[in-house]
Structures are given as structure tokens and as C-alpha cells.
Amino acid sequence: MLKGLEVSVISLAKANKNKDFRADSDFWTKEPKVSPNLNYDKIGNCLLNAQYGISIEMNEEKKGFPIYRMNEIHNMLCDFEVNKFADITNEELNTFKLNDRDVLFNRTNSFEWVGRTGIYKKIDNRDFVFASYLVRFVPNQKIILPEYLTTFLNTKFGIWDIKRRARQSINQTNVNPEEVKQINIPLLSKAFQLKIKVCFDNSTRYLIKSQELYKQAEQILLQELGLLNWQPTIKNNNNKTLKESFLQSGRFDAEYYQPKYDELLSRITKFDCKIIDKIVNIKKSIEPGSEAYQTEGLPFIRVADLSKMGISESNVFLDPNNFNVEELKPRKNTILLSKDGSVGIAYKVEEDIEGITSGAILHLTINDKNILPDYLCLVLNSIIVQLQAERDAGGSIIQHWKPDEIKQVIIPVLGDKTQKSISQKIKESFALQKQSKELLEAAKKAVEMAIEDGEEKASNYIKQFN
Structure with a gap:
């Protein structure tokens, strides 16, 4: 009758020693x-x-x-x-x-x-x-x-x-x-703790170098487009006819017509450009609602988990029996792009992901053989697209970038040699970031190992990483 029931008998004196005077069963049965x-x-x-x-x-x-x-x-x-x-x-x-x-x-x-x-x-x-x-x-x-x-x-x-x-x-x-x-x-011993510190020091060093390489790739892009030292104008008034404004864009809000947006487009359209709808296939994901969230199962990736440098480990999961949809799982070289909340975050998937994304994240699959995935992802994260996202998604408290607006985003298409140069630096950057993450994962595993199996075994394990 009581099978599976968690029971813990605690004296009142012990409970009173708790700083918050905890009397809830979860606290005491999960010591x-x-x-x-x-x-x-x-x-x-x-x-x-x-x-x-x-x-x-x-x-x-x-x-x-x-x-x-x-x-x-x-x-x-x-x-x-x-x-x-x-x-x-x-x-x-x-x-x-x-x-x-x-x-x-x-x-x-x-x-x-x-x-x-x-x-x-x-x-x-x-x-x-x-x-x-x-x-x-x-x-x-x-x-x-x-x-x-x-x-x-x-x-x-x-x-x-x-x-x-x-x-x-x-x-x-x-x-x-x-x-x-x-x-x-x-x-744990100070000697072992110092080994953990070495993991953090090396991890930080790799991350710094990774970010330097990423910045170099950005500089190549902006230099080629004449935007390296460009600062958007702070002028905030503009004159537009009805034909040039609402009849063309469907927008009445003044912020949409700030001169800096016109200035950006006039600069990049001097180069070969394509709208993103001609470059990628766009796929929407799903929004199951918070009532479907679980503590284990199929990882559910939200905008908060997404950055231009990667995807954080998700702590939200869905029932795989209800949501295990293969076509919604991000695959290698797919670009994930946020459209709600923090809009315009782009990340190119490095390896197939066994999880699904929220409805606030679009999946972009390149169908133009003349554009490299790493290059496109860098452009999406650059000021070139970020300003277009700011223009489109502005005017509301919670930002929302409509898929129809995203399809019209203008992408400058640089030559193959430049794209390859940019892509190589991006790949090197992400390789160092991966090493950085692996070091810290090793540090965490080593501490768990030291607690469970002793410092000697943990030290031998961590030696291969440092």
C-alpha cells in the first residue's frame, strides 16, 4: 500500500535549525x-x-x-x-x-x-x-x-x-x-581544486581566441561592404510620401522610417544582393504551451537557450510520444533564427540535434549553392540584418518579427573567395569554443567522479584534458 512512498522522520529541533524553518516534505525527503x-x-x-x-x-x-x-x-x-x-x-x-x-x-x-x-x-x-x-x-x-x-x-x-x-x-x-x-x-584537496582551476583557465583562453577569430570574420565582411567604421546616423526625422511609405510597407509608425535604415540599404545595395526568400527555405516550429513542459524527455529549445555562438543545454523537455517529430529537429547546417522576444539571433547547427525548437525559432535551410551557411549566419548576426530586424520588429513592447518580413530581408552576396575566407575563420572559432566547453564538462565530471570514486581516479580522468 505504501510502496514508492518517500518518508523521512525529522525532529522538530532539526527542522528549527534550518535558516528558513522549512517544514515541507520535499525538502526533507530529498536530502x-x-x-x-x-x-x-x-x-x-x-x-x-x-x-x-x-x-x-x-x-x-x-x-x-x-x-x-x-x-x-x-x-x-x-x-x-x-x-x-x-x-x-x-x-x-x-x-x-x-x-x-x-x-x-x-x-x-x-x-x-x-x-x-x-x-x-x-x-x-x-x-x-x-x-x-x-x-x-x-x-x-x-x-x-x-x-x-x-x-x-x-x-x-x-x-x-x-x-x-x-x-x-x-x-x-x-x-x-x-x-x-x-x-x-x-x-576536496587544494591540489585537485587547482586542476579544476586549470580547466577554467584554459577554457577561458580558448573562448577569448574563439571570439577574436569571430571578430576577424566580421571585420572581413564589413570591410568588403565599406561598413567597417560606419556609424548609423542619429538623425531621427525623415520625409516620405504616402507612396514611399504606407502604400509600400503598410507601416504608419515613424520609427520604421528612421534615416539610418535607408542609409544602410543604400550602402549594401551597391553590391550583389538577394532577399532571403530567394536563398533559404523557411520552416516554422511549434509552441506546445508551458503545460506540456516536463523535467525529462525530448529537449525543448527556446529563444533563451539560443545565442549566435551556440545552444545552451535545455532544462525543459517534452513528452517524446507526443512531440517526437523528425522534421522539427534541427539538422546540421540548418540556421536557427529567433523571431520573437530577442529577435534576430542566428545560429548554424553544427551537428544534428535530438530535440525540437519553440515556435519562436525558425529553421532556415539554404537552397542557393552560391551561399555558404557560415557566411549567411554571420550576415544574419551582423549590423546588416540586425538593423533590418530592429526596423521590422519595432513598435511593440514584446518584439515580433513576422516571417513575411523576414522573407524580404536583404542579404549582400560577396564573392566565393571572400565567403570561404569568412567561413574558415568561423569554423576555427567554433572549434575552439567546442574545446572550451569540453574542458568545463570534463571539470564537472571530474568533480562528480572525485566525490563518488575518489580524487585519484578523477585526477587520471582530467589529465587527458589538461
């Missing part, structure tokens, strides 16, 4: 197992500082300082670039400025993403700050290194303990940082 061969301490005892980020209005006009949000942590690293800025005082900057190797923990998000943790690497002289739904952890490096703390919180052991402490509401899930401090972390 993580600990290894009898390891010493543990609470994360809070291993920290010098824990701090909430700043709550402030953000902007995309680059006013102030770049600010990290919850969706700018991927593969255990904070992204090198962010989309928002915070116009803050010098005093606020001094309080919330990130230091090299600070650990950022996402305390508020959906249940799938809450607890996402990454390490900040300072790679240039810019100062970054962090938003209020993130928490900064500064480890005492005499006990645990930042790289080890980040990795542990991303292992199956760390994630399990974070999720059981999560409090879910209708729209979001929260994890109290005080509860994170109560998580027991294995005190």
Missing part, C-alpha cells in the same frame, strides 16, 4: 547523500562574502556600466558580453563592481534555471556590475577555490541540493542565498 570518505563543510563557512546585486532600471543605449542578468551565464562562465547597462553612481559602482573570479548565483528564475551558477572572468579593463536576481559569492580561497565552488554547484549533487531548497510560485522560483550557505560541500 543529498554524502560520502563517508570525505570531509564536508557548509558553503557559508567557506565564503568571505555573499552579496545581492543592484536593483536598478537598465538600458540598451550603453549608458553606464554593463550589467549581468540571469540569462547571461552559460556553461559555468559569465558571458563576455551583455546586452544591458546600468547608469549608476561611482559609489554604487564600487559596491557592485565584479572582481575577477567572483561567483554569480542565479537566485530567481524559472524552476529550470534557478540556481544557475557561473564564474566571472575579467578579460579587459571594463567594469561590470550584476543585477538583483543574482548573488555574488566570494569564496575563502584557503578553503575552496571559486572554480571548484562553481563546478560543484553545477554538478548533479549541487543541483539536487539547490532544487530541493527552491520555493516555487506561479511565475517564478526563488532560492534564498542563506539556504545555499547551508549546503554541505566536500572539501
Whole structure:
């Protein structure tokens, strides 16, 4: 009768010791197992500082300082670039400025993403700050290194303990940082922790080189089109006749006719151009609704998972019995393009993906043999198409780029030699990015192995990667 029932008997005294006075059954029936061969301490005892980020209005006009949000942590690293800025005082900057190797923990998000943790690497002289739904952890490096703390919180052991402490509401899930401090972390040797740090250092080095190569490819494209040092005009008034405006575009909103858009088109149309509808076949995906989301099954890729450099591991899944549609699975060389929310993000699929995308992501399959996939994807992510997307999708709070508008996007078609040069740099860039990701995956697996099977076995495993 009670088969499969999870039961845990906890004394009131033990329950009262919890910082949040947890009495819910999920918390106590999901206590993580600990290894009898390891010493543990609470994360809070291993920290010098824990701090909430700043709550402030953000902007995309680059006013102030770049600010990290919850969706700018991927593969255990904070992204090198962010989309928002915070116009803050010098005093606020001094309080919330990130230091090299600070650990950022996402305390508020959906249940799938809450607890996402990454390490900040300072790679240039810019100062970054962090938003209020993130928490900064500064480890005492005499006990645990930042790289080890980040990795542990991303292992199956760390994630399990974070999720059981999560409090879910209708729209979001929260994890109290005080509860994170109560998580027991294995005190692995400093020598082993340093091996994890080497993985992060090498991974960062590969990513920096990867981004340099990508930037070189962008520079080749813009140089060929005479746009390398071009700055769109800030003039915001324009004169259009009815024939030149509404009767041609169907748009009455003034923003659509800003001079910078005309200026861009006048520059690129000096070259051989095609509308995208003549280059690719466009396929729509599906939107099953949040009620279909599961914690396991067929990976469901949303816009939040997509960037021009890749696809993050999805934490949302669908029932394969209902949604296992082969034609909706992204295949190698397909370009995924976002049309809703953060519009205009393009990524060329490197290998077949066993998963399906949301309805906010279009699948573009090239049918023009004169255009290389890597070249087209770079153009889609460049200012050339981003300005066209901004023009088309503007005028509403939540951006929506209509497929019929996307079909009319103008693509400059450069010569075969230039396309091949650009594509080669893109391929080299993505190869380095793949190496970077593999190193961090190895670091995570090594920590799990050290906890389960001992540091010697884990050290032998990680040796092949460093």
C-alpha cells in the first residue's frame, strides 16, 4: 500500500535549525547523500562574502556600466558580453563592481534555471556590475577555490541540493542565498581544486581566441561592404510620401522610417544582393504551451537557450510520444533564427540535434549553392540584418518579427573567395569554443567522479584534458 512512498522522520529541533524553518516534505525527503570518505563543510563557512546585486532600471543605449542578468551565464562562465547597462553612481559602482573570479548565483528564475551558477572572468579593463536576481559569492580561497565552488554547484549533487531548497510560485522560483550557505560541500584537496582551476583557465583562453577569430570574420565582411567604421546616423526625422511609405510597407509608425535604415540599404545595395526568400527555405516550429513542459524527455529549445555562438543545454523537455517529430529537429547546417522576444539571433547547427525548437525559432535551410551557411549566419548576426530586424520588429513592447518580413530581408552576396575566407575563420572559432566547453564538462565530471570514486581516479580522468 505504501510502496514508492518517500518518508523521512525529522525532529522538530532539526527542522528549527534550518535558516528558513522549512517544514515541507520535499525538502526533507530529498536530502543529498554524502560520502563517508570525505570531509564536508557548509558553503557559508567557506565564503568571505555573499552579496545581492543592484536593483536598478537598465538600458540598451550603453549608458553606464554593463550589467549581468540571469540569462547571461552559460556553461559555468559569465558571458563576455551583455546586452544591458546600468547608469549608476561611482559609489554604487564600487559596491557592485565584479572582481575577477567572483561567483554569480542565479537566485530567481524559472524552476529550470534557478540556481544557475557561473564564474566571472575579467578579460579587459571594463567594469561590470550584476543585477538583483543574482548573488555574488566570494569564496575563502584557503578553503575552496571559486572554480571548484562553481563546478560543484553545477554538478548533479549541487543541483539536487539547490532544487530541493527552491520555493516555487506561479511565475517564478526563488532560492534564498542563506539556504545555499547551508549546503554541505566536500572539501576536496587544494591540489585537485587547482586542476579544476586549470580547466577554467584554459577554457577561458580558448573562448577569448574563439571570439577574436569571430571578430576577424566580421571585420572581413564589413570591410568588403565599406561598413567597417560606419556609424548609423542619429538623425531621427525623415520625409516620405504616402507612396514611399504606407502604400509600400503598410507601416504608419515613424520609427520604421528612421534615416539610418535607408542609409544602410543604400550602402549594401551597391553590391550583389538577394532577399532571403530567394536563398533559404523557411520552416516554422511549434509552441506546445508551458503545460506540456516536463523535467525529462525530448529537449525543448527556446529563444533563451539560443545565442549566435551556440545552444545552451535545455532544462525543459517534452513528452517524446507526443512531440517526437523528425522534421522539427534541427539538422546540421540548418540556421536557427529567433523571431520573437530577442529577435534576430542566428545560429548554424553544427551537428544534428535530438530535440525540437519553440515556435519562436525558425529553421532556415539554404537552397542557393552560391551561399555558404557560415557566411549567411554571420550576415544574419551582423549590423546588416540586425538593423533590418530592429526596423521590422519595432513598435511593440514584446518584439515580433513576422516571417513575411523576414522573407524580404536583404542579404549582400560577396564573392566565393571572400565567403570561404569568412567561413574558415568561423569554423576555427567554433572549434575552439567546442574545446572550451569540453574542458568545463570534463571539470564537472571530474568533480562528480572525485566525490563518488575518489580524487585519484578523477585526477587520471582530467589529465587527458589538461
